[in-house]
Amino acid sequence: MLQTTDKHKISKLDGGTVLSPLGYKSGGLHSGLRREKKDFGLLLSDHPASCAAVYTQSHFQAAPLKVTQESIAASQKLQAVVINSAVANACTGKEGLSNAYTMRQWIAERFQLPPEYVAVASTGVIGEQLPMDKIKTGCDQVVPTRTGAEDFQKSILTTDTCQKAACYQLAVDGHTVTIGGAAKGSGMIHPNMATMLGFVTTDANIESCHLQNALKSCIDKSFNQITVDGETSTNDMVLTLANGEVNHQPLSPAHKDWSTFVQTMQLVCEDLAKQIARDGEGATKLVEVNVQGAYSHEEARIIAKKVVGSNLVKTAVYGQDANWGRIIGAVGHSEAKVNPEACEVYIEDQLVFSQGTPCLFSEEEATKALRKDKVKIEILLSEGGGFGTAWGCDLTYDYVKINASYRS
Amino acid sequence: MLQTTDKHKISKLDGGTVLSPLGYKSGGLHSGLRREKKDFGLLLSDHPASCAAVYTQSHFQAAPLKVTQESIAASQKLQAVVINSAVANACTGKEGLSNAYTMRQWIAERFQLPPEYVAVASTGVIGEQLPMDKIKTGCDQVVPTRTGAEDFQKSILTTDTCQKAACYQLAVDGHTVTIGGAAKGSGMIHPNMATMLGFVTTDANIESCHLQNALKSCIDKSFNQITVDGETSTNDMVLTLANGEVNHQPLSPAHKDWSTFVQTMQLVCEDLAKQIARDGEGATKLVEVNVQGAYSHEEARIIAKKVVGSNLVKTAVYGQDANWGRIIGAVGHSEAKVNPEACEVYIEDQLVFSQGTPCLFSEEEATKALRKDKVKIEILLSEGGGFGTAWGCDLTYDYVKINASYRS
Structure with a gap:
């Protein structure tokens, strides 16, 4: 973005x-x-x-x-x-x-x-x-x-x-x-x-x-x-x-x-x-993670890359699972400044996490959004004016297949 | 270790x-x-x-x-x-x-x-x-x-x-x-x-x-x-x-x-x-990575964890592939001090990489070693007296299956 x-x-x-x-x-x-x-x-x-x-x-x-x-x-x-x-x-x-x-x-x-x-x-x-x-x-x-x-x-x-x-x-x-x-x-x-x-x-x-x-x-x-x-x-x-x-x-x-x-x-x-x-190995989807409100642009980029690189987020996207827990898991794991109580997570247009707890959202709508070949995750923080984006792909059986094959 | x-x-x-x-x-x-x-x-x-x-x-x-x-x-x-x-x-x-x-x-x-x-x-x-x-x-x-x-x-x-x-x-x-x-x-x-x-x-x-x-x-x-x-x-x-x-x-x-x-x-x-x-999700093998000769114990631990956490190393171990390239890829990617010319990599007892280039080694022996349910990778550096170990597991189809399944 x-x-x-x-x-x-x-x-x-x-x-x-x-x-x-x-x-x-x-x-x-x-x-x-x-x-x-x-x-x-x-x-x-x-x-x-x-x-x-x-x-x-x-x-x-x-x-x-x-x-x-x-x-x-x-x-x-x-x-x-x-x-x-x-x-x-x-x-x-x-x-x-x-x-x-x-x-x-x-x-x-x-x-x-x-x-x-x-x-x-x-x-x-x-x-x-x-x-x-x-x-x-x-x-x-x-x-x-x-x-x-x-x-x-x-x-x-x-x-x-x-x-x-x-x-x-x-x-x-x-x-x-x-x-x-x-x-x-x-x-x-x-x-x-x-x-x-x-x-x-x-x-x-x-x-x-x-x-x-x-x-x-x-x-x-x-x-x-x-x-x-x-x-x-x-x-x-x-x-x-x-x-x-x-x-x-x-x-x-x-x-x-x-x-x-x-x-x-x-x-x-x-x-x-x-x-x-x-075009990532075995990928079926492009995943874009936007972070807004981070302490700095650099911290925003760090968080975005952490989320898009998480194996658990990648497999959830592959499984069309609106798994907010894995997203906040990756956010929480990053070294950047994050106030959990003021963190909001959107999967496409659906607010799935806010004020430290999950939100009521339509699983059906979320799954539909995750069926698309481009998936957008947005994370809003309250630490400052930093924003950043990272891109990745889902983790699929084919990734394992491609990479577990013997060399010769 | x-x-x-x-x-x-x-x-x-x-x-x-x-x-x-x-x-x-x-x-x-x-x-x-x-x-x-x-x-x-x-x-x-x-x-x-x-x-x-x-x-x-x-x-x-x-x-x-x-x-x-x-x-x-x-x-x-x-x-x-x-x-x-x-x-x-x-x-x-x-x-x-x-x-x-x-x-x-x-x-x-x-x-x-x-x-x-x-x-x-x-x-x-x-x-x-x-x-x-x-x-x-x-x-x-x-x-x-x-x-x-x-x-x-x-x-x-x-x-x-x-x-x-x-x-x-x-x-x-x-x-x-x-x-x-x-x-x-x-x-x-x-x-x-x-x-x-x-x-x-x-x-x-x-x-x-x-x-x-x-x-x-x-x-x-x-x-x-x-x-x-x-x-x-x-x-x-x-x-x-x-x-x-x-x-x-x-x-x-x-x-x-x-x-x-x-x-x-x-x-x-x-x-x-x-x-x-x-007992990692979907794992079939325990992987142990030992690093010796790092600049400090902390850097040794960082490198060891980087290697054991690499998706490419993990899939190679699953595929029983003596893939030195992925190991040095992970070593090279770490922020720790590494002189590539003085880095040696062993898979079990086989020297697979030395002096900046791959070694001649028996693929057959290496594959046999990788068939075991515990795989040991050793990395020798020349930066100092730091040593450290990390443990992980292979990345398998079952990991993707377990984690891509829909929550409900």
């Missing part, structure tokens, strides 16, 4: 992608890493672009993330992002790091770019080395075009059941600026799949340092607020490119359209994040 | 219970709260006993916990503990609090005790008022005896599939001191079952303040280190009585046998905690 003040200034571009902003090409192909599906992708900007990225908080950070960080640190510019699926190149030691550098080098040579203009991302099984012959095939044969968005979106998927894309537009100095995104991720899975990846492109004119601030603030309220199973992978990364193809005054916090720009970027991130949560 | 220095001084009393220490009686009966099973219990000391307790950290603390805290605060002595199952008396407002006081009063009158010598505990459905006619039946008819341990153990159960008891002995000043315990808990469940309860009795001579310190230190390494589903209930409580029936010098940190006493109490708590984890 983005509390946008500038919603009227932002429009959603239905069917928009990472190629909707001006000056980008992409492509994807089957290099042989996966059996049949596309497994190798490239995103290319016509010109060097400002860039920003956030990475997994895991102590076990995969090789491609290290190489990408090095690229960005070198010049704060990127022009190409190369991605493979199937093999995550994580927990692969020195050989893995060397392979990630090689992958970067091959793309740099092919497109005549300095290596530090190339970012690298991988997703898939951890603990296995990249088959470099197939990576070479991908680097040699991938053809970025203005219409290659779908190929790119498909090439980054692993166990995802669907492609994930989003696009929104705003005006900056009267010019239309577009922000598009692609993402993948549905859990860490059979056998050891890693990763949530997000790629956001824009034709806005903005320095990398400001882009980084904008991205960081969006991430905290979007990708960082989804949970499928409470896990963090070795390869999680969200990367943003801004190539400045639109001719407006450079964006910075001093620009009158700054706030609208950040809000638009957040809508893109939030849209992608919800698509990931909805 | 208790690192006892005094293990040779401590002996386990097979078949021992809360009545093994001198000077206690207990009883349990069917008062009508549950359909057929016992639902009302009483634990009674011959004389006023020193006491100590720890309570749920949930913001939503149930009425009986408030009354028990008041009793203990009044005189630091307890002589009786009254417990009902089926209805937790949580989220019940003023009426619930008044009912808990009444329950305490009835027991006080029946056994001619000051009300503040009586503790109250409840477990079961939250959000419902206690049917006081049945509570009156229980208070009037429960008969504590020297042989009533089983009746008591049964009366406190809800969805547990088995009784939980443990008993250990040590020598203090050359006299045998006994510590016995009973517990219940297997998850928070259909519809909103609350609670882990633990009761520990001893005939040791010890002031309440020292008993509280001993209990607190044991809890952190036992009950607080188990997780079935990461939830904390409104009614969780562990209560200890020490009636001083054994004639030794009062125990305090200055006493030469203090350390042995604390270690014995910890063995009792650890034993009960493991029984609870093993």
